[in-house]
Amino acid sequence: MRSVIGSAVTVDPAVVESYRRDQSKLTSAGSPLCVVRARSIDDVRATMQWAHARRIPVVTRGAGSGLAGGANAVDGCVILSLAGLDQIIHIDVASKLATVQAGVVNADLARAAAASGLWYPPDPGSRDFSTIGGNVATNAGGSCCVKYGVTADHVARIKAVLPDGRVIHTGSRTRKNVAGLDIGSLLVGSEGTLAVIVEVTVRLRRAPGAMSTVVASFPDCASAIDAVIECAAVADPCVMEVMDRTTIRAVESMTRMGLDVESGALLLIRCDGADFAADAERCAAVCRRTAGEVWSTDDAEEGEAMMAARRMALPALERSGGVLLDDVAVPVPQLPGMMQSIDRIAERYDIRIGTFGHAGDGNLHPTIMFDETDPSQVSRAGQAFEAIVERAVELGGTIAGEHGVGVLKRAHLRLMIGDAELDLQSRIRQAFDPYKILNPGKG
C-alpha cells in the first residue's frame, strides 16, 4: 500500500488506536489494519482502488466526533481520515455557494462565509470541531433547523469517490436541477456506506441580522410544548429549545445562573428576521399564559448568555459520570407524551435521565446517566436507551433525528423500516458497492 500512497499510510499502533473509535458510548469497535490520512483526492482514489482490488473494508472518518459509532473501525479495515482535506476552495458571493473539501470544520466554513457577508446555517452542537464531510454523511442537524432546515437542505453538489476509485459529481450549482436521479440526496446521511464524499458545494444565505431571545420556565413539559406549537403558529422562531427539570437542575448546580429549579421545563426561543422583536414579543405573550417566569432581551450579549444554559446541558449532565446520549424525534404534538414516557422509563429502570433538545422540530436528546464501572447500571442504561427509541417509534417518530444510525442503532432500524424498504436499501448499497467494502455493518 505504501508504494501506492506513500507516507499517508500509518500502521503505528498508537496512531491506529487513536483512530479506532468515534465519540459514541457503548459501541463496539474492531481493529484496523492501518490508517490513511489523505492529503488529496488522489490519495482517496488510490486507497479505494487498493482496498477494492483486495476486498478490504474502508471506514471513512472526518473529525471522529460522531455519536453513533458510524466511524468505529471494523476488523481488518483501512481507516480513511479526510481531516487533512481542509481547503475552502471557493466562496461564490453572487451565487451564494461555498465549495469546500470534506475535512473543513463546520465553524471554519461558517467563518469564511461570514467574512463574505454570508451565512452557513446548519449548527450541530459539534460545529466547532465536526467536519462538513461528516455533517453531510450524517445529515447533521442543530438548533436553527426548525427555521432553516438540516444539512441536506444546504447541499448543492457533492464530489465523491466510488468504492472502485472512480470519481462522481452530483447535483448542480443551480437551485433548480432535474437532470437524472438525485444521487446527491442519497449520499447525504448515508454514513460512509455508498461513496467517500471528498468535496461539497453548499448553499449559503444572507447573513442573519439581530435576534431576540426569550426564556420561559413552565410548570411542566406539556405546557412548555403547547407553547412551542402556539409560538410556531404566530411567529417564525429560528430556535426553540427545551430542557426538562433534571437538566435545569444539573445546569443550575454547575453554573449558578439563577434558573428556576422548581420549574418542570425551560424553553429558550430565539427570533430573527425583519420582525425579530415583534415575533419575540408574540412568543413571550404566548409563554406568559402558562409560564411561571418569562425573560426576554433584544441584546445580543444577553441573548448569548441565556443560550449558554442550553449549551451547558450536556456538560452539566456529564458531571455525574457516564452518560449515554440518545437522539430521537417525534412529531411536535407528541413531545409531551414522549417526555412523560422518558420519565417513566427512568423510574422503571431506576436510572437518571435528563432530557433536552430541539423542541421546535421534535428532536430530543434524552441523556442517560450511569456509573460506567457498575455492570448493573450499564445494563439498565442500555435497556432504558432501547425503551426510549421504541417509544419514539410508537409515537410516530424516528429512531435517529440527527446523530445517525452507526452501529448504535443498527438493530433499531427494523422498528421503523419494513422488509421491502430494508431490501431496497441493501440493493441500493449493492449498486454503489458490490463488494460491501464501505463501512460494512453500519448505517
Added chain:
Amino acid sequence: MRSVIGSAVTVDPAVVESYRRDQSKLTSAGSPLCVVRARSIDDVRATMQWAHARRIPVVTRGAGSGLAGGANAVDGCVILSLAGLDQIIHIDVASKLATVQAGVVNADLARAAAASGLWYPPDPGSRDFSTIGGNVATNAGGSCCVKYGVTADHVARIKAVLPDGRVIHTGSRTRKNVAGLDIGSLLVGSEGTLAVIVEVTVRLRRAPGAMSTVVASFPDCASAIDAVIECAAVADPCVMEVMDRTTIRAVESMTRMGLDVESGALLLIRCDGADFAADAERCAAVCRRTAGEVWSTDDAEEGEAMMAARRMALPALERSGGVLLDDVAVPVPQLPGMMQSIDRIAERYDIRIGTFGHAGDGNLHPTIMFDETDPSQVSRAGQAFEAIVERAVELGGTIAGEHGVGVLKRAHLRLMIGDAELDLQSRIRQAFDPYKILNPGKG
C-alpha cells in the same frame, strides 16, 4: 387483467389515444396496450403485480401536463393513471403537514392548506391542473422557489408501490430523520422510473402575509440580471421573474397593458415577510440605478395585475403558432451570457425565440416559435433547442431546471452526466426495477 382489477381497465381506442401523450412537443409516443384508471392503491398494486409477472412496461401518469414526454406511452405498455387518487387525506395543523393521494391537483392542496391557515409554496405554472404525484415525480419548480425551494424541499413522506407490487414508505413526519438511506429524495424527480408514488406527505408553512410588487424595465438583459443579483444581496424577494424583449412585445401585443416595448428586459419582483414593504423599496432602489421605468405597489390587486404580464408570456408567444418550450438553468451570474447566447442562436437558425423565466434561480424558458407545417422550421427549431441546452451546460448550468428529462432530453443527459454517474444511475434503477418495466427509455 380485467379479472384482477375490473372496470378500471379500458382498451377503448378513443380513451387509450387520449392517454398516449403528455403536453410536450416534438416527442415520440408509442401505442399503449390499455389504460388503467386507478381508484385505489390496491388497483395500483394489482396493476404492477400483473405487469411485473408478464414483464409489461408501465407508464405512470397524473394530469398528463408534463412538457418533456415523461408520461408518453411506450409500445405495448399499460398507462397507469393516478388522476383518480384524488383524496386529501389529512391536514395536520400543529405539525404543518398535509397527506394527500398522488392525483390531488396542486391548487386543490394549496386551497385546503389555506383553509387551515397554512400554505403549500411550490407553484409550478401548471398548478391549476398538475397533480402532486406528477410534481413530486418531476421535482416541479415555480416562481417562489427562489425563496421557498422546489417540490423536493417540501416532501416529508412518500408511500410508493414497487414494480413487483410491494408498498414502501419513505421519510418521516419529523423534520429531522436520519434513519436509513433517504430513498424518498431519490424518488423525487425520478420521473416514474423507480416506483409508483401513490401518497405524499408534504410540509406546509404559515400562510404568507402581504406582498409588495416591483416592475422595472431595463435597457438590456445584462443590467436586469445585475439588478437581480443586487436585489438578492439586499433583500429576500420571493419572486424574481424576467422577460426578454421578444416576450415583452408579444405580451404587449396581446394585452395592451402598456409595457415598454423598447426596453430590453422586464423584471417582476415580489417581496413578502414582515419587511415586505422595506424589502421591496430596497429592490426598487436597486432597479432605479439602471432601469428606464420602475413601478411598485403594496396593493394586492395591483400586484396581481402586474404579475399577469408574466403569466401571459407563454400564451402570448404561442399566438404566433407552434412553440417549443425549453427549460434550462444556469448560475444567476451566467444569465446575461445565456440570454445573449439565446439571441445568437435565434439569429444562427433564423428562428424567433422569446425568453422568460425565474431569474432569481437562473431558470429560463426560451420559447422557440415555429410553423409546425414547415419541415425546415421544425428542423431549425429542433437545432436551436439543442444549441440552447448545450450552451446552458457550457455555462455551468443544467439541461433541465424544472420540467424533467422525459424523452425530450434523454440524449442531452450525457452533456452533464458522466459515464460513472450514468452507470450508477442505471444500477440504482436496476435495484428498484430489475425487469426495467417502469417508464423504460425515460428520465
